[in-house]
Amino acid sequence: MGRKVITKATVNEMLEAGQREYQLTDSDIVTALGKEYAQERGLRLIPAGSAPAAAAASTAAAQAGAEATAAEIRSRIVEALGYEPEGLDGAIRRGLQ
The missing domain is CATH 1.10.287 (Helix Hairpins)
Incomplete structure (x- = not known):
């Protein structure tokens, strides 16, 4: 599986699809703006190895x-x-x- 880059646009797509959580993998990369935007909008980015809430x-x-x-x-x-x-x-x- 390839790397996925989580950007502001990616976060926006997830939110539009109704997602409230996203389980990151070890290979995922989250941009600073993507992380900040996710926090502001209530999308929980769950670190790899953590169980989703x-x-x-x-x-x-x-x-x-x-x-x-x-x-x-x-x-x-x-x-x-x-x-x-x-x-x-x-x-x-x-x-x-």
Whole structure:
């Protein structure tokens, strides 16, 4: 893959396309004006090797959702049986994987 030069015009194209973040690669070059323009306009340029914020937020949301689902399943099983079976939490975790 070739180098990509991120200029003011490139940033403008990204913004017009609705982008709010751009994951840089090791070979990308960002001009000083491109960087300044991106900051002014709210386009986040993410350095190579960094996880995008959206991905991190998505992972956190998925984890929270899985925990809520596990809690709901656990609650319903205990309610239906009238007691908590041994190893219930482990069985639920395995079932959700």
